[in-house]
Amino acid sequence: MDARRPPANPALSLAAPALYEQVAERLRNRIYAHELAPGSWVDEQAIAAEYGISRTPLREALKVLAAEGLVTLRPRRGCYVTELSEQDLDEIFPVMALLEGRCAYEAARKASDADRKRLADIHGALERHAAANDPDRFFEANQQFHEVLQELAGNRWLKELIQETRKFLKLTRRGSLKLTGRLRQSLAEHQTIMAAIERKNADLAGRTMHDHILSGRAALAKLYTVR
């Protein structure tokens, strides 16, 4: 493998995303929306036709999704949407709690006054949406809160592992925030986390975040048993 090309300076590419990437993104969303249901077969020809593309970029997109774990490729059998078992969830959430807990710990350690202000603002939005009983916006603000923490933690790899793990959680049913009491409980947990961060108590921030995630697992479990 000789360098027949120049070093090709590593300037960041801001080129238009490749077709396979766009397709992968669209498929991700359809999977998250359960429009492509867990366990179901993915019909290459049908989707290619629907998107007005050939199977080539579609298949490349499926390879990406397979590497992410959202679909499973069975040789000569085709592509199937990944299905998570209850046991999977019981295993994923603790890992998520570990990662997000560390994230909160690091964020609490490293946050500047300005950072804390930013977090407090988002937390304020969280409180408003909880008061208004608006699960969708609460969800939005919640996600924002977690993303800011990931930024503040300042570890690109930690962040990526979290986001990758989150992809799996997106495979599950949504709506646990709509359970009676869950919104309020989630808010209370966030208040504890926020308080720990403002007091610059990293250990406490980490621990409460850890428990917050596990609490999310419990809520999801209820969602499955209740209805």
Place this chain on the structure above:
Amino acid sequence: MDARRPPANPALSLAAPALYEQVAERLRNRIYAHELAPGSWVDEQAIAAEYGISRTPLREALKVLAAEGLVTLRPRRGCYVTELSEQDLDEIFPVMALLEGRCAYEAARKASDADRKRLADIHGALERHAAANDPDRFFEANQQFHEVLQELAGNRWLKELIQETRKFLKLTRRGSLKLTGRLRQSLAEHQTIMAAIERKNADLAGRTMHDHILSGRAALAKLYTVR
């Protein structure tokens, strides 16, 4: 997306791996061996010709490697082997320490007497190879030890995150075990871990494993500065 196919019972596939998978595996090994050097351009045509295949499965393999992070695909520019900076390593190792630490913790909690025996056996091999000053076999046994811990921890997702993170570490230079004293130090750390597991002290096992990984980072850093 109607089910034009039957449920297709989810029997595990033991079919021959697809060509793109084999190619991905070969490329991974070449990347790990630095035969494809970090930062270098990957010549699709040359490799396709070398392997006697068309570009199609090769490109699919590259998509997989890109999703794993081993290569970077720049639209219309081609494929480049990922290059890790010192800062990347400073960020990856703590995450690895977190994951492996938890792994050791869980393994120590859950291990049966038979499991501890198995670990002790591998640890024994570790001691022999250290005494014989055989870094390569020490490396092998070391990897085995960690893999067994991952099994014992009993969390598929934790294991997968670790292995995925390990892929990145494989991008770095090997041979830190050949540094004078490192083999002995690594063994000493393993002895502490093993002792904690035998005493069923999960907290200690987790903490010592955590520090063991960070110690690996320090050794790697030396490798870069010394020579």
Place this chain on the structure above:
DNA sequence: ATCCATAATTATGAATACAGTATTATAGGG
């Protein structure tokens, strides 16, 4: 001689075509 504009080349991205295998349908026998 250096720099810029333009032409030629080369590589990537995507579509189409083909081969081989798994699945489904059909026919025959128990």
Place this chain on the structure above:
DNA sequence: CCCTATAATACTGTATTCATAATTATGGAT
């Protein structure tokens, strides 16, 4: 009537072909 064996079909996996963008080479101007 059901089960088995065989043929037909459909889909996946791979190769080939084509279009387009990026890179390199060439030639001319300053």
